[in-house]
Amino acid sequence: MTVMNRETELALVSRLRAADADAFDAVHAHYNARLFNFLVRLSRRRDVAEDLLEETWLRLVSGSTRLRPDTQLGPWLFTVARNLFVSYRRSRALEDSHAGGLLALWPSGTPGSTPFDMAAANETLRRLEAAIGSLPVKYREALLLVGVEGLRPVEAAAVCGITPDALRQRVSRARALLLTQLGNEEGGTALAVLAGVTA
Amino acid sequence: MNISLESLPQLTPDARRSSRTLALCRARLEQRRRRPARVAGVVALGGIATAYLLAIVLNALRLYSSS
Numbered sequence: 333m334t335v336m337n338r339e340t341e342l343a344l345v346s347r348l349r350a351a352d353a354d355a356f357d358a359v360h361a362h363y364n365a366r367l368f369n370f371l372v373r374l375s376r377r378r379d380v381a382e383d384l385l386e387e388t389w390l391r392l393v394s395g396s397t398r399l400r401p402d403t404q405l406g407p408w409l410f411t412v413a414r415n416l417f418v419s420y421r422r423s424r425a426l427e428d429s430h431a432g433g434l435l436a437l438w439p440s441g442t443p444g445s446t447p448f449d450m451a452a453a454n455e456t457l458r459r460l461e462a463a464i465g466s467l468p469v470k471y472r473e474a475l476l477l478v479g480v481e482g483l484r485p486v487e488a489a490a491v492c493g494i495t496p497d498a499l500r501q502r503v504s505r506a507r508a509l510l511l512t513q514l515g516n517e518e519g520g521t522a523l524a525v526l527a528g529v530t531a
Numbered sequence: 532m533n534i535s536l537e538s539l540p541q542l543t544p545d546a547r548r549s550s551r552t553l554a555l556c557r558a559r560l561e562q563r564r565r566r567p568a569r570v571a572g573v574v575a576l577g578g579i580a581t582a583y584l585l586a587i588v589l590n591a592l593r594l595y596s597s598s
Contacts, residue, residue, distance in 0.1 A: 351560045
């Protein structure tokens, strides 16, 4: 995940406010995959994630001229994506039982130093993916925003519409739930898996 | 081997749909960019029409008052 330079971001916001299509291309190139990963892990359905992703970009287009000059594009886009998912979930009463389907979307092969390491890491990551998928939505979104997308807690809290303290509690609770699920089988690895989660 | 949440594989959106969305967004942005110019054109035309009508009315009043 690459972080956008703040000066570059402000320049892009300024150009977006003038409806500059090239600026939109740059923002799209930077955030499209990240938003998709967030949405697909939140909804656990590729078709839903694709629809919500498109709608997120259309919202940026329709709201581009009303962006504040100091807008932080990442949190703004994740807020829109998250709110669209919440609306979708309310309207469709989305089933929480598609974790297996998400694993089928994985690319073949994950990075590793040896074939054995690759196989072990792959298996651990698959279990981690399934465990994240089984978390209640409010914990899942907090964990994805902070642990996977690398948003700062204060940014993730704004995305979720809660206080930073409440967000930290949710991430902490998500970690505890993941540890319970993964720790029963291999506690040490589960702790290592969660080493990257900080709030 | 160190595994973290960031080690989860990147899932990629459908490339064809992404480029279609991008094209749609670009087209809408282009419309939005042209809108201010269109509004300015309409305002200018309205201004000219108003001035023209005002001139006719003033001229008619001048003729009426002088007769």
